[in-house]
Amino acid sequence: MDYKALAERLLPGEYPSLASYEEKYPPRDLPKGAQVTRLAPSPTGFIHLGNLFAAIVNERIAHQSGGILYLRIEDTDLKRKVEGAVEAVKNALRYFDIKFDEGAEIDGDNTYAPWYQRQRAEIYRAFVKHLIEIGRAYPCFCTEEELTKLREEQTAKKEITGYYGKYARCRNLSEEEIYKNLDAGKPFVIRLKSMGNPENKIKFRDAIKGEITVTENDQDVVILKSDGIPTYHFAHAIDDHFMRTTLVIRGEEWLASLPIHIELFDVLGFERPRYGHNCSLMKQDGDTRRKLSKRKDPELSLEFYRKEGYYARAVKVYMLTLLNSNFEEWYLKNPEKPLEEFKFTAEKMSKSGTLFDIDKLNDISKNELSKLSAEEMFDFLKSWADEFGTEAQKGYFEDRDKMLKVLTLCMGIGGKKRRKDFTTASQAMDFIRYFFEKPASYEEYRVDGETKRTILEGFLAKYDPADDSQAWFAKIKEIAAENGFAAEMKDYKASPEAYRGSVADVAEVLRIATTGKANTPDLWTIQQILGEEETKARIGAAM
Numbered sequence: 171m172d173y174k175a176l177a178e179r180l181l182p183g184e185y186p187s188l189a190s191y192e193e194k195y196p197p198r199d200l201p202k203g204a205q206v207t208r209l210a211p212s213p214t215g216f217i218h219l220g221n222l223f224a225a226i227v228n229e230r231i232a233h234q235s236g237g238i239l240y241l242r243i244e245d246t247d248l249k250r251k252v253e254g255a256v257e258a259v260k261n262a263l264r265y266f267d268i269k270f271d272e273g274a275e276i277d278g279d280n281t282y283a284p285w286y287q288r289q290r291a292e293i294y295r296a297f298v299k300h301l302i303e304i305g306r307a308y309p310c311f312c313t314e315e316e317l318t319k320l321r322e323e324q325t326a327k328k329e330i331t332g333y334y335g336k337y338a339r340c341r342n343l344s345e346e347e348i349y350k351n352l353d354a355g356k357p358f359v360i361r362l363k364s365m366g367n368p369e370n371k372i373k374f375r376d377a378i379k380g381e382i383t384v385t386e387n388d389q390d391v392v393i394l395k396s397d398g399i400p401t402y403h404f405a406h407a408i409d410d411h412f413m414r415t416t417l418v419i420r421g422e423e424w425l426a427s428l429p430i431h432i433e434l435f436d437v438l439g440f441e442r443p444r445y446g447h448n449c450s451l452m453k454q455d456g457d458t459r460r461k462l463s464k465r466k467d468p469e470l471s472l473e474f475y476r477k478e479g480y481y482a483r484a485v486k487v488y489m490l491t492l493l494n495s496n497f498e499e500w501y502l503k504n505p506e507k508p509l510e511e512f513k514f515t516a517e518k519m520s521k522s523g524t525l526f527d528i529d530k531l532n533d534i535s536k537n538e539l540s541k542l543s544a545e546e547m548f549d550f551l552k553s554w555a556d557e558f559g560t561e562a563q564k565g566y567f568e569d570r571d572k573m574l575k576v577l578t579l580c581m582g583i584g585g586k587k588r589r590k591d592f593t594t595a596s597q598a599m600d601f602i603r604y605f606f607e608k609p610a611s612y613e614e615y616r617v618d619g620e621t622k623r624t625i626l627e628g629f630l631a632k633y634d635p636a637d638d639s640q641a642w643f644a645k646i647k648e649i650a651a652e653n654g655f656a657a658e659m660k661d662y663k664a665s666p667e668a669y670r671g672s673v674a675d676v677a678e679v680l681r682i683a684t685t686g687k688a689n690t691p692d693l694w695t696i697q698q699i700l701g702e703e704e705t706k707a708r709i710g711a712a713m
């Protein structure tokens with residue numbers, strides 16, 4: 171068969187020489203040991219925890235080694251493409267402080283551009299043409315229906331599905347048959363002519379999973395689709411070679427395709443990058459563990475963390491806890507240090523499924539937020555509210571002094587123990603709502619309506635905003651005593667039957683009336699922050 175003529179017929183025209191690409195995208199001039207890693211999302215608009223997981227690993231490994239992290243957009247599948255998806259990727263990752271050195275829409279060196287696969291069509295085709303010329307790729311005219319039938323036939327016979335060996339019908343078409351199909355205008359794809367034998371095993375060292383054995387590929391995979399756009403497999407080989415990636419960290423769902431990639435790098439004459447296959451994030455669902463799912467688990471989407479207002483450092487701390495088995499211990503010893511000082515290693519990553527537990531993340535979040543100063547919390551909440559808050563919530567920040575007082579109180583700053591009530595910005599904003607808006611509803615009072623009224627009336631009669639907290643509390647005790655409640659807790663504990671309740675019940679009535687809630691930080695301070703007029707108005711309204 172005249173492969174050269176066939177290549178010319180299938181991909182007509184002059185393409186730059188293969189050597190010219192090697193010159194155009196030369197090996198990177200980096201110090202020894204520096205790793206070049208990448209994030210290669212498809213622009214589907216859905217950025218998930220798995221992406222962040224991979225991003226953190228790639229970022230750490232690149233920057234720890236003095237290397238490069240770049241962003242490549244894998245947009246070969248137009249059906250899945252969504253407007254604004256690249257912006258979404260960048261926003262999501264910026265929130266978690268993942269910094270790219272180069273790549274799509276990144277202000278950096280563009281030696282290895284273009285960063286969008288659709289703009290790289292010429293490179294892919296030049297190499298496909300070369301593979302046809304050397305007899306290692308061929309056109310396949312099988313239709314979707316024929317391939318479906320083949321798959322069904324193989325499944326029925328319990329054989330491995332796919333286009334290989336005796337099933338690779340178009341592999342053995344004669345020159346005459348090929349040209350007949352082409353003349354008839356039949357659409358075609360280009361397949362790799364695999365030379366692999368599945369009886370042969372390849373030993374392979376995965377940067378994460380360690381020593382693994384894979385079977386040689388014998389599938390004649392599609393490398394160029396009928397629209398002239400490559401498949402993931404082929405684009406991966408070309409791009410990671412010419413962008414000079416040294417370490418490919420990707421999801422373990424790609425492990426099954428590794429034999430294909432090994433064969434592709436070999437047939438193209440490229441040196442293979444190292445690979446690390448990241449294990450999937452699992453969720454405990456009743457008695458079983460399953461993969462986090464887009465449909466069932468909102469926490470899979472990174473959008474969720476921004477909308478809820480998770481503190482980025484907390485999410486990162488949790489991710490690192492999941493990613494590296496020795497991180498937790500390091501962090502316990504170094505809680506104040508920048509996370510970058512932790513020495514990340516791919517070898518310490520989990521080799522099988524990682525359990526993602528949102529309760530654990532929430533605990534870490536509470537802990538991280540409890541380390542912030544009132545000013546830092548102010549900035550964090552404000553930036554969340556500016557983007558996601560209601561109009562009313564945006565207004566909370568107009569009186570900076572008041573907000574700082576609220577945060578100081580609610581976070582227990584200056585107290586004996588820091589409080590850990592805040593999990594996320596949205597939850598915190600909800601928590602502090604009563605400082606800025608009148609209660610929309612009241613938790614249930616534990617006293618009857620008449621008692622509630624007398625307590626509140628008693629309070630209004632005695633209330634003096636100039637009272638310090640002791641004087642204020644003395645009055646609450648008086649109100650308690652006047653209404654048959656024990657003024658002292660110890661009296662109540664000694665003979666509960668002698669009282670209608672204790673001073674704590676009286677304080678609770680005032681607390682609910684002032685805030686709508688039965689549980690709040692110190693009520694005297696709350697009333698001080700609200701001021702005389704507002705405190706009176708609220709007690710009045712509650713009556």
Ligand code: GLU
Nearest residue numbers: 210211212244419420421
């Ligand atoms: N576009 C692929 C994905 O989103 C990238 C996999 C890889 O990193 O190679 O799954």
